[in-house]
Amino acid sequence: MPEKLTNVTLITEFLLMGFPDDQVLQRLYASFFSLVYLAALMGNLLIITLTTIDQHLQSPMYFFLKNLSLIDICYISVTVPKSVMNSLTNSHSISFVGCASQVFLVVFFAGTEFALLLVMSYDRYAAICCPLHYEAIMNRGACVQMVRASWFSGCVYGSIHVAGTFSVHFCGSNIVHQFSCDIPSLLTLVCSREQILEYVFIIVSFGFAFVYFTLMVASYAYVVSTVLRIPSSQGRFKTFSTCMPHFTVVTLFLSSGYTAYLGLNSKSSSSLNLFMSVLYSLLPPSLNPVIYSLRNRDMKAALGKIFGDKMTTNI
Template identity: 70%
Template sequence: MTIMTEFMLMGFPGDWIIQKLHAALFFLIYLAALMENLLIVILTSIDQQLQAPMYFFLKNLSLIDICYISVTVPKSIMDSLTNSHSISFLGCASQFFLLFFFAGAEYALLIVMSYDRYAAICHPLHYENIMSRDTCLHMVTASWLIGCVYGSIHVAGTFSVNFCGSNVVYQFFCDVPSLLTLACSEEHILEYVFIIASCCFTFLCFILMFVSYVHIFSTVLRISSANGRVKTFYTCMPHLTVVTLFLFSGIITYLVNNFKSSSSLKMLVSVFYTVLPPTLNPLIYSLRNKDIHMALGKVLAGKISRIFP
């Protein structure tokens, strides 16, 4: 048994040039994710037309995504630029906790957003009463708290074990499979119990989300107007796409990390889970959203009028 004081995040393999290309690519992705999500937060905060519950949830989703991608990417960029891959035991535990914190909060918020779509489409006459301001605030607060509990459980389960031998983590951040490979034999049962319980809870929430969308689509099919059916259907597509991206990337990452595969492949797949959702979510929600387009147009028009009065 070895008392670990730090871990070595080996990151992506390659020579000096490859490391700098990796840092440049991650920096551009990180900058794009920050700009996209900050734009969503600003527009949904200042525009009076974007004060509906859906946009309140979207603003919180963007805040979570900013925090989520900031947990892993900046550290990875600095490691590639400085060629210093060490991370303290406390730093690794903190990164681990924050990653699960924001992942759990995002999943909980996506469930809340599916309920919002269910209330808006299946109970439009009672929507304002169902999704009142206080209710929305309580739901968002609950999402953040669930993320905090989720992160606390996993960090307690993983870092309660003793680590044996090497401190090398073949990943660009501290994740469960890589850390458990360093644990002493038969000491990671507690974390596996938490993983199984988390999977069961996630699957149960997915079933609830699936049932809500069954009701949504059955309601959409009963709309007499074809134009109305298409318009209502498209209000659900961004959320469905984001949920699919988030769950699919997480499942693929888990499967690859728990089966025999190269460390490079594991790291590449981990990018899909940690980097892609925060980068693509704002684009998915804004590409076909006319309200966001109009709000952005008003902001740009105001800036142009100040520059060229």
């Protein structure tokens, strides 16, 4: 037993070494991250503003979209500002508590977003497959309860994973080969055989994620079968176009997350590893406002009231 404890390291901080040491490259990364962060911030804030003040954007779909934008702002704000600050100050350190907080908040917001995407798929199912009962099914109280359940499930999800990751001993190096603290990279620093609990949590989480994904696929299968029965081709296109933004967001979110967490070796500091982590952290929050607003007539009309019809007609 004493021999096993000799290699245990008391870590008070971690070093985020995802970016190269070259200061010019670090400043380029910082500039890129800052631009993407500002774009994501402005786009999501715009959606929150429009869905709050415009009376035509008060349906359940836009209520869920407002919450999705809020989640995206929180999600991207957990890692990007700290990474930009580290690059500009040429500092790589993050405290143990700061790292644990990053892990909790990232998993919290990612879990909440995934649960909310399931709710949004159910909303599309109710709207297209049960149009006569839609208002009764998706009443204000039900929508609020579903959003609360999404946030609560994300909180539970984050708490479980931060407990599983940081209730172990770390051996040797405190270098994390990423621009932020993430679970796969941290597990490579854990003493041998102590990762089992977190691996169990990951397997169980992916089990729940698979169930959620199956429910999404089932809802869209019903939606597609209903749309195909619409006699008018124009009606089929119009109905299906209301689902395409959500389906695109789900595909983007799940594919980038799967690749970042399962498809790469977290022990390496390869450019591909870093690129996929950046993709998972930046792409969904940045593209969600674009996907949901550019092909949505109601959003264009709301934008037209603020910025003028000429701007929106050119979109």
